[in-house]
Amino acid sequence: EPEVTQTPSHQVTQMGQEVILRCVPISNHLYFYWYRQILGQKVEFLVSFYNNEISEKSEIFDDQFSVERPDGSNFTLKIRSTKLEDSAMYFCASSNDARTNEKLFFGSGTQLSVL
Amino acid sequence: AQSVTQPDIHITVSEGASLELRCNYSYGATPYLFWYVQSPGQGLQLLLKYFSGDTLVQGIKGFEAEFKRSQSSFNLRKPSVHWSDAAEYFCAVGGKAGTALIFGKGTTLSVSS
Numbered sequence: 001e002p003e004v005t006q007t008p009s010h011q012v013t014q015m016g017q018e019v020i021l022r023c024v025p026i027s028n029h030l031y032f033y034w035y036r037q038i039l040g041q042k043v044e045f046l047v048s049f050y051n052n053e054i055s056e057k058s059e060i061f062d063d064q065f066s067v068e069r070p071d072g073s074n075f076t077l078k079i080r081s082t083k084l085e086d087s088a089m090y091f092c093a094s095s096n097d098a099r100t101n102e103k104l105f106f107g108s109g110t111q112l113s114v115l
Numbered sequence: 116a117q118s119v120t121q122p123d124i125h126i127t128v129s130e131g132a133s134l135e136l137r138c139n140y141s142y143g144a145t146p147y148l149f150w151y152v153q154s155p156g157q158g159l160q161l162l163l164k165y166f167s168g169d170t171l172v173q174g175i176k177g178f179e180a181e182f183k184r185s186q187s188s189f190n191l192r193k194p195s196v197h198w199s200d201a202a203e204y205f206c207a208v209g210g211k212a213g214t215a216l217i218f219g220k221g222t223t224l225s226v227s228s
Contacts (some may be wrong), residue, residue, distance in 0.1 A: 003160075008158040012172040023194065031212050031213055035216075035218075041220065042208075042218045042219060042221060043205060043216075043221075044157070044218070045215035045216060045217070046212070048214065048215070049210075050213050055213035055214070056213060056214055056215060066226045071127050078156055083129060091159065093156060095160075095212060097212055098212055099145060099211060099212055100147055100166065100209075100210065100211055100212055101149075101210065101211070101214070102147065102164060102166065104161070104216070106151075106158040106159040106160075108156070108157055108158035109158055110181040
């Protein structure tokens with residue numbers, strides 16, 4: 001079965017540093033998403049991306065965050081200057097359903113630890 | 116405001132016993148409802164979903180859920196729990212493509228022998 005791949009599985013960084021989280025969505029998918037889960041809290045939507053632009057973003061997704069699809073296969077989330085509260089599990093997801101979130105596939109996540 | 120409430124943070128069930136995990140939602144339009152499972156170190160796996168039609172939906176691993184519009188609920192059930200079902204379960208509500216899924220805080224299921 002096709003899957004969404006995220007690298008690295010665990011990233012440790014110093015506060016104030018830039019990090020880039022990488023995702024390879026399923027090859028024929030068109031909608032891409034980032035979610036995050038702070039330890040002990042619920043999974044939160046960050047941003048969705050379609051046709052090379054942001055479709056929707058949450059309040060969490062401020063100017064410190066950006067997303068990019070630099071080539072035909074990767075989808076990245078960049079945090080410009082990390083804060084302690086950015087420590088979380090970050091999930092990438094993708095879908096090829098043009099109508100609904102029915103066929104949303106999640107990656108196994110990148111655990112970001114900001115020290 | 117759109118929201119999902121999972122009232123139970125942690126549930127322990129004996130192996131072989133039945134299970135019900137509760138989920139209540141608040142959503143302005145017709146909801147699309149989902150249950151996801153997350154095993155330790157794994158991503159989110161879709162168990163089942165409800166979009167329309169029959170209010171009792173079947174999912175993978177022997178799970179089912181019932182949509183009750185009058186109660187704004189979408190409870191997850193399994194008649195006989197296996198030790199491998201121990202995981203975190205998330206209820207979510209969402210809509211059209213490109214929009215956010217709203218997740219509940221999750222329920223951790225422990226299975227005792």
